[in-house]
Amino acid sequence: MHLVYPVVIAALLFAVGMYGVLARRNAILVLMSVELMLNAVNLNLVVFDMRWADRLHGGQVLTLFVIVLAAAEVGIGLALVLLIYRNRRTVDVDRLRALAEGDPDPDLDVGAMTDDEGTRR
Amino acid sequence: MTAADVVIVLLGVVAVGGGVLVVGTRQLVHAALWLVVSFGALAASYVVLAAEFIAWVQVLIYVGAVVVLLLFGIMLTRAPIGRSEDLDSGNRIVALVVAAATAGVLVTTLVRGFRSAYVPIKDRVGSGSTHTLGASLFQTWVLPFEALSVLLLAALIGAIVLSRTDIRGAGPEPEEKPEPRRRPTPPRGPVARRLGVAKRRTDPDDEDTIVLSRVDEEI
Numbered sequence: 121m122h123l124v125y126p127v128v129i130a131a132l133l134f135a136v137g138m139y140g141v142l143a144r145r146n147a148i149l150v151l152m153s154v155e156l157m158l159n160a161v162n163l164n165l166v167v168f169d170m171r172w173a174d175r176l177h178g179g180q181v182l183t184l185f186v187i188v189l190a191a192a193e194v195g196i197g198l199a200l201v202l203l204i205y206r207n208r209r210t211v212d213v214d215r216l217r218a219l220a221e222g223d224p225d226p227d228l229d230v231g232a233m234t235d236d237e238g239t240r241r
Numbered sequence: 242m243t244a245a246d247v248v249i250v251l252l253g254v255v256a257v258g259g260g261v262l263v264v265g266t267r268q269l270v271h272a273a274l275w276l277v278v279s280f281g282a283l284a285a286s287y288v289v290l291a292a293e294f295i296a297w298v299q300v301l302i303y304v305g306a307v308v309v310l311l312l313f314g315i316m317l318t319r320a321p322i323g324r325s326e327d328l329d330s331g332n333r334i335v336a337l338v339v340a341a342a343t344a345g346v347l348v349t350t351l352v353r354g355f356r357s358a359y360v361p362i363k364d365r366v367g368s369g370s371t372h373t374l375g376a377s378l379f380q381t382w383v384l385p386f387e388a389l390s391v392l393l394l395a396a397l398i399g400a401i402v403l404s405r406t407d408i409r410g411a412g413p414e415p416e417e418k419p420e421p422r423r424r425p426t427p428p429r430g431p432v433a434r435r436l437g438v439a440k441r442r443t444d445p446d447d448e449d450t451i452v453l454s455r456v457d458e459e460i
Contacts, residue, residue, distance in 0.1 A: 121360055121361075121362045122246055122359055123355045124351065124356055124358065125246055125249050125250050126249055126290065127355055128253075128352065129249070129250075129256065129286075131351055132344055134343070134344075136257060136263075136264055138339065138340045138343055139264055139337060139340035140263065142336030143329055143330050143332070143333045144328060144329065145328055145329065148318065149264075149269070149272055152272060155303070155311075156279065159280065162283075162295075163286065163287075166287055166290050169368075170290050170360060170362075170365050173365055176377060177368070180292055180369055181378055184295065184378070185389055187295075187299065187303070188302075191306060192393055192396035195310065195397070198313070198314040199399070199404045202318065206406075211318050213330075214330055214331065
């Protein structure tokens with residue numbers, strides 16, 4: 121088997137995931153794109169494990185570890201997204217500008233914590 | 242091109258096409274379903290690459306657990322189920338340029354580096370079986386394996402603490418009487434109208450309003 125085909129597929133998948141992370145607005149779609157990037161890395165690891173075929177099988181074992189890490193990451197990430205949704209009623213990453221520098225657009229800033237009188241905390 | 246090459250190219254087309262639809266579709270639930278297609282094609286290509294245990298783990302954990310978890314997230318954030326137009330950010334062009342540049346650099350480098358690399362796949366059959374991988378995992382890699390289990394436990398506890406509402410941090414003010422739970426303020430103004438947030442009526446006699454707000458609190 122020629123190695124160039126799976127390796128190029130992994131690179132393309134990584135680029136697609138990177139576009140998704142940068143271009144999507146919904147936080148859950150961003151998480152999905154991160155999963156795509158992690159899968160591209162996994163494909164690379166499996167391909168090079170097949171290429172070297174050493175006795176330790178480091179590539180395939182590291183692939184298993186990355187899969188477990190991705191599961192933990194998506195669990196924590198979804199808990200955070202749900203917490204943000206509960207507090208701010210949106211998961212739009214363009215509108216969550218509480219940490220942004222510069223002049224904040226008050227119209228965009230849905231997430232600003234307002235109490236019942238409408239004053240900013 | 243050998244037969245394995247043809248198969249892996251076809252599976253790669255499915256995987257990359259599924260990925261493009263994940264980042265390009267206008268319906269949120271369809272994105273999760275295309276993610277299943279992409280991960281399934283990747284699992285099949287692991288089988289072609291003689292890593293069958295990884296392939297089954299991929300099917301079990303990614304297709305089985307992660308995608309279901311993502312669908313749960315979509316439902317719990319009350320995303321619009323149908324077609325929604327504003328899923329793409331404003332910096333879409335920049336993202337496209339960055340992704341194209343990444344793909345160009347990576348593909349050029351990899352093609353130049355591995356143009357003639359060839360591995361006879363018949364020699365590798367069995368190198369990814371459960372027996373081989375389990376022996377390697379529990380002999381050589383047992384310490385990282387245990388560390389990873391501790392990390393999974395930490396992630397589990399973290400997710401529980403984050404998603405429970407009755408756990409509070411030790412605040413500076415002593416809590417003597419249980420304070421009524423503060424309902425998150427719905428967004429007001431033009432943004433709220435754009436988001437389609439309905440104005441909550443505060444008529445106490447209206448039973449529907451009370452039920453609705455209780456459902457709101459539950460979530």
